[in-house]
Amino acid sequence: MARLELDSVTKRFGEGDGSVLAVDDVNVDIADGEFLVLVGPSGCGKSTTLRMVAGLESITDGEIRLDDQRINDQAPAERDIAMVFQSYALYPHMTVRENMRFGLEESTDLPADERNARVEETAGMLDITELLDRKPGALSGGQRQRVALGRAIVREPKAFLMDEPLSNLDAKLRSQMRTELQQLQEDLDTTTVYVTHDQTEAMTMGDRIAILDAGELQQVATPLEAYHRPANRFVGSFIGEPSMNFVDCGVDDGALLGEFEVPVDGPDESRIGLTADDEDDRQLETVEFRYPLGADVRDAVAGSAEAALGIRPEDVLIEPVTADDESDAAAAGASPLGDAAADHVFGGIVTVVEPMGDENVVHVTLDDGPELVATVNGLRRIDSGTRVRVGLPADAIHVFDGDTGEAVHSRSLDDAELDERRV
């Protein structure tokens, strides 16, 4: 039980000109009993951050405090933390029981019977009692994972550190362990820092998630907040699957205006199978993508010359164009486009459809240039090559500054619960 604070933590590998800045000025305050997920693409410094907390890497600058006590210079053993490794790091020559007991033997003065009792109790909790006398080599991946977890839990540390603990499991087992781990953490109520590159794990498991990119902290927020109100373009694109759509535009008189080069004969399936040379030979023309903004967004983007329009795939509305209303593509009519205003509806053509079962991932190329990804109900039948009308509702759009990538406008949400801490 402890509060863990990372205060301007910086890690620099090497010295002088050749040094690499792995973690740059990271500040996170993790409350007692909180489950914080550190997420980011590989090489973003999340594992390094965790290893600094564990004491396996030195801290170049800044301070890490556990219960208001500076632990920068303490050896890993003195920090009273337990770590679960991606490879589990079980000692292959010891039985499961000895593996779990090892930490107690090395770091505590508990009498032998107390140690054994704690091992038994933890094993019971994780349902691995019958494995206690086996060696790690005789266990399946999922069982090893449990033992690695047990080895951390049995020490009853102040904080758990988990370094991608589920990434070596197959997909089904992973989702099962995800739930179980979450439940376990809730029961134990131990402060936990969990590192993953998998945004699904981040979204589902954490009380809060901290998104890192290139060693810099991008946002610390509840999962829903990070999803609906990404602080910048990186968070928007990293959280969510499929990724958020971005259209790079200029700001022009209350609207977002993008210029795109498209082939004269239109974006269509005839392009499939053409070589790069053929592509070069095609005649290009410049078209404009214009997205009028509402009054509130207009004010928000007033300061930027360039901006990126962001919209989640599930917010992109799609309606097939039938032969008789082909002439009037911009007319907002039938239900699928919902309340998207007429000037927020664009003509386009479906290039690829990926059926996922519960939903179809539809790739659309707009006549005005941008290529978008939309998800629609899995039961709706849409074929590639179909002409569609695409609605981009004004209340679902995000706008990011073109230079800094900072969010200047996030989608509007009705429920204000987002701001409250999720328990």
Add this chain to the structure above:
Amino acid sequence: MFDRIRRSLAHRRRTDDGASDGPDERGEDGQSDGLRADGGTVTESDSVPLATRLRRSQFLESLPFWGPPGLLVLLFVYGAIGWNFVISLTGWEGLGQPDYTELSAEAYTTLLTDASFIAAFRNTIVLLLVFTVLSLIVGLVLAILVDRKIRFENTFRTIYLLPMSLSFVVTAIFWSWMYNPRIGLINESIRGVVGVLDGVVFWTTVEAGFLTQAWLDDPRFKLAAIIFALMWQFSGYCMVVYLAGLRAIPTSQYEAARIDGASAVRLYRRVIIPQLRASTMSAAVVLMVFALKAFDFLFVLFGVNPGSSADILAVMMYRVAFDRLQWAYGSAVAMVLFAMALSVIGPYLYLQYRRGEL
């Protein structure tokens, strides 16, 4: 070929119907079972003609590959061992031909009462054990030091391994210079150190002569000096074997143990060294077998007569057979050596076989 696979699959399906105990977990095992059953074609043997069965037999198919070398080994290794054993029973001596009509175990009973054999046997055992244990310990320490991501790691590795690449004749002569009582480096160094100490702390009670010894001539130090020289030559090999073992242990094991609170010494004692058992085993077997046949090193230093304090069975065998021409007696000594080598390698091979690594 495809036909065979199809048949083996059909066969496997039949066996699986009968008893399927966890086919998911034992996917590979199940498959190899199926293939093996194909080799025998037991179920179909009644209806298939003999010629076809022979053609399909894996034993016959593989014969051209292992047959000729197997035959050569059988003749020149096991045949020679057998012949040697027969010679040891004949009582053959001097120039002339052995007489195979009268066989007796007399040579072996003589061995038991021969003082020089008992001394050689004892020395061999001492050499075997002390040399092996010391080399392993030194090799392990070197490996752990070199494995600590030090600078010039490759250079150190080469330096430590270099003695291993030298001929024993070269190293034997080299060490005979080192051990030279008058001008050898060892005694010179001792004299130098004692001289400096005398000058600094007026430590006159210790004479240099007390520490400088005739290492290779004094029966008290002879065997120890040999063991030390051999250890110098072989610990590099142990280091390489251990280094390979250490490299196979993932870094996360060290880190996990550190987080678990183990100190450096306990980390190595409880986590790392126990995992080097396989390396220890294979290095120990190589060292022990070498210790049994450490003939050239002693022969270069002492010729056929190292004296009872340094005599080992390999040298005695050569002396008896080729110097004194007691062929049968020499063969008997050779058989004892052979038995000792078997007793070293046998358990190792059996253990490897049991662990499924053969």
